[in-house]
Amino acid sequence: MKELREGKVVGTLGGSREIVYRRVVDEKGRVTLPTEMRQQLEIRAGEEVEFLLREDGQWYIRKGFPQRACTFCGCEVDLIQVWGQTLCRRCAKKYLYLLARELELDIFVGKSGNLPD
Known part of the structure; x- marks a missing residue:
């Protein structure tokens, strides 16, 4: 109704x-x-x-998005905004993985817990 x-x-x-x-x-x-x-x-x-x-x-x-491509790789699809930067999801996951490793955080990225290809 x-x-x-x-x-x-x-x-x-x-x-x-x-x-x-x-x-x-x-x-x-x-x-x-x-x-x-x-x-x-x-x-x-x-x-x-x-x-x-x-x-x-x-x-x-x-x-x-004001920027139409990933800041890191230039990809133009599957984009997200992170603190004013445009990233593709693949690069965002890589960045998260590297940041977590640098800060010694216990998080997993991807289905297997490994860095995505």
């Missing part, structure tokens, strides 16, 4: 609660992002957002 509350459709999907925001697309194809979404994602006026289409057909939105 869905109810309309302050511009949001509140319902359940598979037992989990979800909030759906509805917006109208204008004649130029633009949509205004809800204030709550902009605040949570820390998106400010003039910043980029990215729209991702996953293999399962689901669309996602996320804050765009």
